[in-house]
Amino acid sequence: MTATIGSRMLRKEDPKLLTGEGKYIDDIHAPGELWMGMVRSTMGHATITSIDTSEAMEMPGVHAVYTGEQLQEMGLWIAPLPCAWPVTEDMVNPPHFPVAVGEAKHVGEIVAVVLADSRYGAADAAEKVIVDYDSLPAVGSIEAAVAGDVMAHSDLESNKAFHWPLIPDPEGTEKAFAEAAHTVEARFVQQRLIPAPMEPRGCMAIPSPAGGDITFYSATQVPHILKVMIAATTGIAESKIRVIAPAVGGGFGGKLNVDADAILSVTLANHLGVPVRWTESRTEAAGSSHQGRGQIQYISAAADADGKITSVKVHLDADMGAYMMLITPGVPLLGSFLYTGVYDIPNLSFTCDGYFTNMTPTDAYRGAGRPEASYAIERIMDMMAHEIGITPEEIRARNYIAGGEAFENYDAASTLVFDSGHYRPAHDRALEMAKVADLRAEQARRRDAGEAKQLGIGMCTYVEICGLAPSRALGGLNYGAGGWEHATVRMLPTGKVEVVSGSTPHGQGHETAWSQIIADKMGVDPNDVEVLHSDTAKSPLGLDTYGSRSLAVGGVAIAMAADKVIEKAKLIAAHQFEAAPEDVEFEAGSFSVAGTPSKSVHIQELGFAAFAAHDLPDGMEPNLQEQVSFDPPNFAFPFGTHVAVVEIDTGTGGVELIDYVAVDDCGTQVNPLIVEGQVHGGIVQGAAQALFEVANYDEDANITNPSFMDYLVPSAAEMPSIQLDSTVTPSTSNPLGVKGVGEAGTIGSAAAVINAICDGLSPYGVTDMEMPATPQRVWQAINNSNGGAA
Amino acid sequence: MIPAAFDYTVAESADHAIQLLGEYGDEAKLLAGGHSLIPMMKYRLATPTQLIDVGRLDDLSYIRRENGHIAIGAMTKHAQLETSDVLAADCPMLQHVAALVGDPSVRHRGTLGGTLAHSDPASDLPAAVLALGGTIVAQGPNGTREIASSEFFTGYFESVLAEDEMIVEVKVPAGSAGWNYQKFNRRAQDWAIVGVAVADGGSGISLVNMGSTPIRATAAEEALAGGASIADAAALAAQDTDPPEDLNADGEYRAHLARVLTQRALEAANG
């Protein structure tokens, strides 16, 4: 049986990756390559008083050392590093050049670059560059940025970069609060996170010996965007730039940027006529790659006497870091539309102030704004349940859109229209799978017995926005690009199918999923499908991979292009059958005339006919090749219910996640195996925020835990065996009915875990727990308890 | 993550290694499993210009019964301790503790001699050897000497070992009476935030990560010997300690953990 949409096909890309045959950026070499060694600021904020490169220049294998000032004089670029999302007209966006000139604004900012003929030589020489700093007061927290006693940029008068409101109905919101029977409010901290993909970032620019062309290899999620942005930043014509993303070992948003290293390698390679490369080291990444989250959320909710939420009010203070990167200011706003969650809440008021600090810039990280929003609404729902004296299950049931029944085209208070949803089945199934009734009994028993290990049960019912994005919607948000995706499908003369994908995988399994879509549509073996991607020479048009968009936009484009190929092939078949096209049927890859199934031709046989063009219908162009740029009419809104069960050691404060249930609905599933993999990883990443991870800065804006010894990425040993199930509510935003699942796990899990911890600690009067819920924090909460047993 | 340049010599014997140590002086470092030394070199916290590899000295890899004690070669890997029948029978605590060090790849590289010489107060096996009252055998240019574990550790990453001395053997008393080890950490592969080793029903109690060296919880030991209850003795576990402060724990919390874990360890050891 051939794999089709819905089959659990094993990933085509895995044999190569699992046997070490995958070529990552660090596996690729060019003769004569030079390595960049970055000299990075060791100060959060300082004036650079002098840079002495003489000793470094003397080191073996060193070709050049450049300071920021020298590079600026060389005129290698025509614009600073780009920010594509100026969220307001008056957003403050200080110029951000690849190498600092005069003032260093975060630890890890590049202050000089060494070029040497080996990586080790570059690192040794970088250590010999002597930089003198005069330290300046630094902004090491959002609170300090808001207080404004110290400026992150000495030449700015305020740390505030923008103010962005989304208040569709101000009076409605105020009225709801004025008339509320219950109100709750909270302040949540979304700590900074380090994306930490398995493969660090890296790049290599290879100039062609003649003609001025540059081939740029990059461990990136966004080769197409990079190509446009490199052209816009360096002034090198787009037609001369080819960007290739080789095998890419994860990104999580961390490889969705136009970083200093990219511009430096391209421009220095172009300038010197030799390949120039760089590979990030793990500790370097804390300052060389953007971070995620970094928000303080103030949220309040109003409810009527029946526990129906009538309004939600949110203010964010968002940490931009030292500079605006590609979409830095837009990230917190992506969440703005989700602060009413899966609930029928008529009023939403959202404001966000973006602030500069002297920390590594923030930008997209798995979920980008949406996990933060989901966390805040799901925590406040539990707080409201507590306030009213009903269970978390009950408050959700009372507030679901359409009462938990199936719906389409729901007008949310945010002004977005939710494509489709059906929330109650996932809720019921998740509670059943987690055996919540039994857990409550066990929890009561342990509480009565005063046992050291207490149970906590938490749930989260999330919705997210996927399928980024309708181009007009992005225009409305002042985003500097569209949200379409491009695909080409070719039936080759040999009957093999070549698919060109504009969306670019970095671990998701596009080759498999796209092959399944083609197999399903065209009735061919998925192994007869070759997917070309991640190379702007092979795939000139595309907008890449982020925001759970690949399938819901790019995959749909592939299906639509396949339909067009089938349509054309049908005309050829009809011509061969001497029948009217209306009488030709297409079934499992074969065309036949209705009523005479004995006469049939397989679509793969028509590849040659279209190529040879010996006998095509009059006026038909040769070849079977069709292209589609799909611009989705709306976003897609996947949803689900997650249940987390924790065991809390009240003696030590240690928290163990002992069970996790997720029932997700991402619409039609092309490959459930891939869906499950995405959900697993996402859940662990969200649970990691809840329990383990934080990029910790001191008040001088030094990161204190840049290595994997202190930045605690959890391993399988810290996670329970996750139980999954799904419901299927097709999207109405695209013909495949697909929604997207790349970020879902992350969006549901942090809130579920913290809700579980707060539930477990409720006898101690604990109502909130800052992330990550470290053992010390949990122990202190128990210790400060006013109720409790121990 | 990129170490400074260094030269590398494979030692042919302990004698050869000691001779090289004498020649190179403080430029040199012995390399055993490399799982503490190489990370420090990658961060350039250590920049030896000469590495003397003793990790291949198979004649220093053994676990055997000798009269009343167990002798363990310095190059014995944690994984070998973990799977040793001799330890299972005659020193189950050491076997158990070895199995809790890092992750499998760490345990297949790291050595008992290396972890003792490294003298990290956060490490597991040094505290276990200390609770057991073990002895460290060091060889220098003038022969070998035996050092009581209670005399061995002098400060953060510091011991009484001389620059030209090498640990060749570790001796622990045979015995399987009332032991327990409590390791509290956040991820399975991590060092202990606090750990407690109890040997011989409580006559040896040592603490991990509660000071600049692995230390004995003397006040608790003495209280117990004087007939105090487990709870009362455990309440003294953090007495006279000066615990480090880091992202995982401040001093007060570490002291609390030391008390809770000591109580649990004593209860389990005597249960």
Ligand SMILES: Cc1cc2nc3c(=O)[nH]c(=O)nc-3n(C[C@H](O)[C@H](O)[C@H](O)COP(=O)(O)OP(=O)(O)OC[C@H]3O[C@@H](n4cnc5c(N)ncnc54)[C@H](O)[C@@H]3O)c2cc1C
């Ligand atoms: C990811 C990771 C997790 C870890 N987790 C833990 C943990 O949970 N608990 C724990 O206790 N440890 C842990 N470790 C440390 C591990 O146990 C090390 O292997 C051990 O501490 C050092 O042993 P080694 O043989 O690797 O020594 P090396 O790294 O080779 O050497 C360490 C030091 O001792 C010196 N040295 C080595 N052998 C001798 C000798 N015979 N005589 C004199 N000096 C010598 C070296 O010169 C060096 O200064 C972890 C390590 C890693 C990388």
